[in-house]
Amino acid sequence: MYLPDHFAEARPEELxxxxxxxxxxxxxxxxxxxxxxxxxxxxxxxGAGAHG
Incomplete structure (x- = not known):
């Protein structure tokens, strides 16, 4: 799926x-x-691993 950079979110705390x-x-x-x-x-x- 194409995701334009201005819509991308990579900060774990924000996700x-x-x-x-x-x-x-x-x-x-x-x-x-x-x-x-x-x-x-x-x-x-x-608590379920590195990504929850």
Whole structure:
């Protein structure tokens, strides 16, 4: 996926803040029937390894 530099976020503390404040995402898939969007929760456990 192309991500322009001005939209990129690489600071771990900022990514953690975003996940905590907005813990719901959308997984979008495409198959022969078309697009499908499913809401999924983000789970963040800071004690589970280097990246939570």
């Amino acid at each position: 953690t803040r975003i996940i905590r404040e907005h813990p719901l995402g959308v997984l979008i898939t495409h198959d022969a029937e078309g697009l499908d969007a499913n809401h999924i929760p983000f789970e963040f456990d800071p």
